[in-house]
Amino acid sequence: MSGKYIEEDKTITCSVSNDCGGCCYTKVPYDKTLSLKQKHVTELFRGVAECEKITGMYRPVCYRNKVHAAVGTNRDGRIITGTYKEGTHKIIPVDGCMIEDAQSENILKELRRLFQSFKYQPYNEDTKRGFIRHVLIRRGFSTDETMVVLVTGQVQFPSKNAFIKELLKACPSVTTIVQNINNMSTSMVLGKRNIVIYGKGYIEDVLCSNRFRISPDSFYQINVKQTEKLYKAAIKAAGINKNDTVVDAYCGIGTIGITAAKYAGNVIGIELNPKAVEDAQVNAQINNIKNIRFFEGDAGDFLVEYARNKKADVVIMDPPRSGSDEAFLKSLIKIKPRSIVYISCNPDTQIRDVKILEKGGYKAEKCMPFDLFPYTEHIENICVLKRGK
Numbered sequence: 091m092s093g094k095y096i097e098e099d100k101t102i103t104c105s106v107s108n109d110c111g112g113c114c115y116t117k118v119p120y121d122k123t124l125s126l127k128q129k130h131v132t133e134l135f136r137g138v139a140e141c142e143k144i145t146g147m148y149r150p151v152c153y154r155n156k157v158h159a160a161v162g163t164n165r166d167g168r169i170i171t172g173t174y175k176e177g178t179h180k181i182i183p184v185d186g187c188m189i190e191d192a193q194s195e196n197i198l199k200e201l202r203r204l205f206q207s208f209k210y211q212p213y214n215e216d217t218k219r220g221f222i223r224h225v226l227i228r229r230g231f232s233t234d235e236t237m238v239v240l241v242t243g244q245v246q247f248p249s250k251n252a253f254i255k256e257l258l259k260a261c262p263s264v265t266t267i268v269q270n271i272n273n274m275s276t277s278m279v280l281g282k283r284n285i286v287i288y289g290k291g292y293i294e295d296v297l298c299s300n301r302f303r304i305s306p307d308s309f310y311q312i313n314v315k316q317t318e319k320l321y322k323a324a325i326k327a328a329g330i331n332k333n334d335t336v337v338d339a340y341c342g343i344g345t346i347g348i349t350a351a352k353y354a355g356n357v358i359g360i361e362l363n364p365k366a367v368e369d370a371q372v373n374a375q376i377n378n379i380k381n382i383r384f385f386e387g388d389a390g391d392f393l394v395e396y397a398r399n400k401k402a403d404v405v406i407m408d409p410p411r412s413g414s415d416e417a418f419l420k421s422l423i424k425i426k427p428r429s430i431v432y433i434s435c436n437p438d439t440q441i442r443d444v445k446i447l448e449k450g451g452y453k454a455e456k457c458m459p460f461d462l463f464p465y466t467e468h469i470e471n472i473c474v475l476k477r478g479k
């Protein structure tokens with residue numbers, strides 16, 4: 091194990107943290123990390139909105155339900171898995187991580203052993219030779235389902251059936267295995283093609299009492315315990331009424347919209363990733379939610395069209411780290427929803443967008459930071475905006 095958790099002050103130590111770049115707050119007591127995050131959001135939003143106390147975790151370790159590892163070899167030719175040293179393609183071996191799920195760590199250990207014994211060579215991007223490139227493990231903590239995605243540089247999978255048999259024998263908790271083909275020169279982990287080689291090709295998890303299907307390429311929040319608190323706070327702050335039309339923009343697999351649907355008249359979800367939209371549609375069915383519709387496309391393009399002749403009472407938006415864009419924000423101002431709940435994993439782009447909404451007649455009432463990513467520099471933040479009278 092590369093790290094240690096000290097119960098007294100909830101500090102973690104990690105021997106690879108300098109090279110891995112994942113956790114910037116090792117050797118810092120957890121409460122102190124929360125104060126630093128709180129300070130960052132408070133200062134960013136100074137003069138714009140009051141910042142509530144950050145919501146931290148009780149036991150802030152092993153929270154990641156998704157583990158990604160690049161595959162390589164060390165000097166002795168032994169298989170290693172780990173993260174890329176920042177800005178390079180040099181793999182820093184990681185044999186255990188304090189913020190990742192322990193069962194996933196064990197599966198990675200078994201995979202290293204099996205890659206070695208099946209003589210699978212790591213894929214080399216330059217020579218286009220070798221086989222195995224990355225491993226992605228996703229777990230449904232509530233359902234105990236586990237998906238292993240093996241990213242390979244070629245379709246041909248030597249000794250596939252024997253490998254699957256050995257993996258399932260060593261790790262009976264694995265419920266599905268997907269081969270993803272990625273032979274492109276890219277920093278993206280996943281390629282475009284998935285081949286389901288065992289099980290159903292997706293996992294399910296329960297979040298806010300609803301069941302969600304999660305495919306290999308779909309976004310799903312990595313810290314479920316904290317996400318439940320985040321969604322609850324966001325939906326409460328939205329102040330949704332029974333006749334309201336709610337837009338869930340950048341909706342992923344529909345988690346927020348489906349959770350909010352029971353309070354609303356109808357919900358519209360919009361998402362760019364077609365696989366996530368497919369999941370969202372299935373998720374509405376699984377949970378017997380009838381008052382929600384999902385659309386595939388760019389949220390900005392969608393809202394430009396929507397603003398021509400349709401209204402929304404509440405808009406919940408949760409864009410990627412880069413934030414939203416002008417087309418979306420301008421149309422949002424035109425639609426005039428009563429409240430906008432802006433969820434973001436990057437408060438620096440969020441404040442930029444919030445200032446544009448303020449110019450368009452909204453007032454940012456408050457911020458609510460949540461620690462979804464303990465010990466890392468990242469912060470999730472809700473900003474609640476109401477339309478001026």
Ligand SMILES: C[S@@+](CC[C@H](N)C(=O)[O-])C[C@H]1O[C@@H](n2cnc3c(N)ncnc32)[C@H](O)[C@@H]1O
Pocket residue numbers: 309310311339340341342343344345346360361362363366387388389390408409410411435
């Ligand atoms: C931070 S995730 C939030 C997903 C979801 N709200 C949740 O909590 O699980 C952002 C989502 O926006 C999607 N996305 C990225 N760019 C987009 C765009 N231009 N238009 C619509 N959706 C986009 C991503 O595919 C991803 O599913």
